[in-house]
Amino acid sequence: MSRIFDIVQSLTGQKNNLVVPRQFLRFFAGDQQAYQLAAILNQIIFWSGHSTRDDGWFYKTHEELGEEVELSSDQVRRVVDKLSKAYLAGILSTANKRTANGDKVKHYHLDGDALIEKLFPATLCPKEKKVPDSPDGNGEVAEPEPHNRQSGTAEAPLPGSGEVAVPILYTDQYTDLNIQILNYRPRTISEQTKRFLERHPDAVDGVYTAGGRSWGNQHDVVAAAYVFKRALNINASLGEPNWIEWANDIRLLRNARNVTHKQVCEVFRWANKHHFWSTNILSPSGLRRKWDNLVAQMGCRSAGAGSGGLDWDNTDWAEGVLG
Structure with missing residues (x-):
């Protein structure tokens, strides 16, 4: 992972004082949910740096993220969906994994280098994006996030739809x-x-x-x-x-x-x-x-x-x- 991403990571996600980098707000400029999107992305970047897993996956419930940025769990769910499917498709990955007691827990993974290229487009050398390994924790298979309807991303059209x-x-x-x-x-x-x-x-x-x-x-x-x-x-x-x-x-x-x-x-x-x-x-x-x-x-x-x-x-x- 690039040194630039490490630096950005160290600046994000304080526990009691939420500081949202201005560049994040610029990235979402024009979206009526710009502050919500920037705040949630800010926390996801922060917690990705505290993952104990070698593959970089970490988990946070919608309720926990909501408490950190003063949003409801439903609002967090919709913002995360928007981030992973529209703005950061292929960069922010999510998956549901069952815990020992049978509950499904939301897991996240960020491609740090790809995120930096997206947020700070400049002369950075593009790198081949890797598909992260699924969080298998106790040998369990991660269940991919279900899709309830066909959707495209902000950059890519729906297949065959034009x-x-x-x-x-x-x-x-x-x-x-x-x-x-x-x-x-x-x-x-x-x-x-x-x-x-x-x-x-x-x-x-x-x-x-x-x-x-x-x-x-x-x-x-x-x-x-x-x-x-x-x-x-x-x-x-x-x-x-x-x-x-x-x-x-x-x-x-x-x-x-x-x-x-x-x-x-x-x-x-x-x-x-x-x-x-x-x-x-x-x-x-x-x-x-x-x-x-x-x-x-x-x-x-x-x-x-x-x-x-x-x-x-x-x-x-x-x-x-x-x-």
């Missing part, structure tokens, strides 16, 4: 849920897609499939974010959704039932607290399938009679729905 993944952050102003949606912005837009965008100018940039088979507007994305946040309370192991399809299901539900975003959230909120439905409805598609059953059980006559959009400047309704 599209480049651009990280976009949507923040629901009524919650602390920060959601990264990979916006697959095509290099060239087909005539079919152009016609779709002309018909639906409210489609969120990137939240649509080629030709517009699936799409959603900004409010559909926010409602989908609300569903995901509530679903995590029931099953914390849920993977990042396909936000295009989730927003599309919200849109289809609204149009088919003539309901508002508020009413969609209210019905899901009720189901999310129900002894049976809470574990059986964890997505907008499930909500669509069981909508009639849920409304009937709620006795909520107004759920199917709404029309029009929400006044997003009026937050009165959010106290009962998104609170």
